Amino acid sequence: MLDAARMAKLLAPSLGDTVPPPQLFAQLQVYLHLLIRWTARTNLTAVRNPEQIVTRHFGESLFAARVLRDAGDFDKGTPTLSDIGSGAGFPGIPIKLFAPNLHLTLIESHNKKATFLKEVIRALRLTNAEVFCGRAEAWGQQTRIVTLRAVERFETVLPVAKTLVAAGGTLCLLIGEVQQATARKLLTGEYVGCSSDIMPDSTSGVVMRAEKRA
Numbered sequence: 001m002l003d004a005a006r007m008a009k010l011l012a013p014s015l016g017d018t019v020p021p022p023q024l025f026a027q028l029q030v031y032l033h034l035l036i037r038w039t040a041r042t043n044l045t046a047v048r049n050p051e052q053i054v055t056r057h058f059g060e061s062l063f064a065a066r067v068l069r070d071a072g073d074f075d076k077g078t079p080t081l082s083d084i085g086s087g088a089g090f091p092g093i094p095i096k097l098f099a100p101n102l103h104l105t106l107i108e109s110h111n112k113k114a115t116f117l118k119e120v121i122r123a124l125r126l127t128n129a130e131v132f133c134g135r136a137e138a139w140g141q142q143t144r145i146v147t148l149r150a151v152e153r154f155e156t157v158l159p160v161a162k163t164l165v166a167a168g169g170t171l172c173l174l175i176g177e178v179q180q181a182t183a184r185k186l187l188t189g190e191y192v193g194c195s196s197d198i199m200p201d202s203t204s205g206v207v208m209r210a211e212k213r214a
Contacts (some may be wrong), residue, residue, distance in 0.1 A: 001029065001050070004026065004029065007029065007032075007054055007058075011058060011059055013201055014055075014058075014059035014060070015066065021098070028094070031123075032054065042112050042116065044088040045088050057094075058090075060090070060202070061094035062098055063199055064207045065091070065094065066098075068099075068170065071209060073144070073172075076168075078144075079099065079102045080103045080145065081147065082141070082145075082164055083106050084148045084151070085148065086131075088117075089106060093124075095147065102128070102145075105131075105139075107134070108132070136157070137160050142169070145172060146165045146169070146170070148175075150174065158173075158183060162190065165212045170209060172207065174206075174207055175205070175206060175208060176204045176205060176206070177196075177205070177206055178204070180196060180208060191213070192213060194210040195208070195209050196209075
């Protein structure tokens with residue numbers, strides 16, 4: 001298993017000059033151990049190499065957290081975040097570890113993946129974190145931040161995702177550069193201030209952030 005020092009080095013490009021919460025790397029070690037153990041019997045991620053899991057899954061999620069923090073999204077009222085199609089918990093859980101004051105809902109329709117997410121929440125002793133086992137359109141609530149990463153049927157899921165963002169809130173997409181045009185087209189009118197940041201160590205991944213009109 002990766003030690004905290006190695007993990008910190010791998011995540012340095014994503015964290016930049018951020019001073020992470022003191023428990024972050026210890027929590028990520030527990031998370032990594034659970035993910036590898038569960039993936040051996042449940043297809044949670046196609047990435048099996050621990051260092052690649054850290055740089056790709058943890059790193060991209062923490063970079064998104066950094067983008068949201070720098071935009072002031074964690075400082076607007078009670079910070080609530082829903083992560084659609086959370087799968088193995090990315091980007092929702094690393095963002096919660098980065099910003100512990102968040103109220104997090106992980107939305108996942110597959111029972112086995114939802115069970116894994118509940119186990120991670122329990123193992124990390126996360127408060128104000130829950131799992132909704134069902135489809136996003138059935139959730140029926142809104143949050144100030146909604147995240148969406150690497151989902152199938154992007155053009156179908158994005159219209160659902162944007163309805164879960166509260167007025168004046170933020171939609172955060174972890175997508176490929178080629179998907180940006182589709183995202184901007186689907187968000188036209190209702191959303192403003194679309195911006196994109198290239199993910200560290202990525203040739204095609206971006207974090208796109210858009211604000212819903214109040």
